[in-house]
Amino acid sequence: MERQRRSVRQKPLTTTDAMKRLVGKAKKVAVLGCLSKIEKRRAADAIAISQTAPKTRKRQKYKLFLCDLLENSGPHSFLLCAIALGQAIIANMKQQDRSRLVDLIKNDTRLSQPNIRDLAIQNHIPVSLDMLNISGIQNTNNAIRLQGKTAVPETYEEQTMQVASQSMSNNEISMGRQIELMWSKAPVGLIPQLGDVMQQAIESSLQWKMERAAGDETTDCFVTIVPEDKNADMSINLRVGQRFGLQLLNLLKLRPMWSSLLGHLPP
Incomplete structure (x- = not known):
């Protein structure tokens, strides 16, 4: 009986089922306009994984998937996959299914509503692959405050403009030191x-x-x-x-x- 339960838990999720979860989660967070404590923790965990060297095969697969998402779709997709799927599900999927899922997410407008994009920024999801070289959006905001700028960008557009305007010196201030x-x-x-x-x-x-x-x-x-x-x-x-x-x-x-x-x- 125990073996049967384990086999059910380990069965890879299909791309169709994964998309259903993502669309359902997108509708929910779009209506609520906020994340639960558990969802915030999952998002924070995904950010941490994306910014550190993976120590396990599963974490490596998850990080590659998150990077692929960020490059091809954006921070809103990163957030939705973190809170709706997570490492266990993504790492257990077949490689071709993970690649296909990225393509499906990229072309699905149901997942890219403006308020979901704003939630991604509010929860400090990196806006690009380049931002993964920095220890996090919050550190960038802290560096901005140190320079006398008290306004912290809250929307996707504002955050993108903020990142584009940062100089190399600002990046060096907030560069991660985890070696x-x-x-x-x-x-x-x-x-x-x-x-x-x-x-x-x-x-x-x-x-x-x-x-x-x-x-x-x-x-x-x-x-x-x-x-x-x-x-x-x-x-x-x-x-x-x-x-x-x-x-x-x-x-x-x-x-x-x-x-x-x-x-x-x-x-």
């Missing part, structure tokens, strides 16, 4: 295939986009540490976008070994 040391378990045969993937990841970074928009002919996407010992290896760090960066981490089979928040992690 993790990760080691690669990549097969040696994979290394020759990384060229195009790595280039795509670098070109998707906020740093690269800002440099190209400014007309710079050089890039600061590479940072290196050169040891005094000429026989020692050197370390080269890359600035990459979140979505393609996560795909690169997945290919390299990186595993967290140390975290500034958790200290040493077990192997």
Whole structure:
């Protein structure tokens, strides 16, 4: 009996059923104009997952899905999926179903009502993939207040304009400091295939986009540490976008070994 219950719980949700849940949740929050305490907590959990390195396969799938949503649909879809579906359901779905769900969400106007967009901003959902490099919308608002601007944007349009007008110095103030040391378990045969993937990841970074928009002919996407010992290896760090960066981490089979928040992690 217990095995039967487990098998029912683990059955992947179809895209049709997932859309029904999303549409139902969209109608509810549109009428109420607010989120419940549980829904707010689910939204906050999704934000936290989207801003930190995933430590499990399920969390990795969920983060990739959230990033895909944010890039292709917007913060309102991010919010609805967080409160209506969540990590357990999304991670348990098949890859092709997750991809199809993103396409369905993107083209469904029932999920993109103005008041739902406003709720997404009020609950600090990042407005773009670039904002995932910052520790959260609330930190940005705090930085604004420190500069003497007391008005905090409440609508999607206002928040988008606010983000677009922020300078690099403001971004540095609110940049997250959560650092993790990760080691690669990549097969040696994979290394020759990384060229195009790595280039795509670098070109998707906020740093690269800002440099190209400014007309710079050089890039600061590479940072290196050169040891005094000429026989020692050197370390080269890359600035990459979140979505393609996560795909690169997945290919390299990186595993967290140390975290500034958790200290040493077990192997």
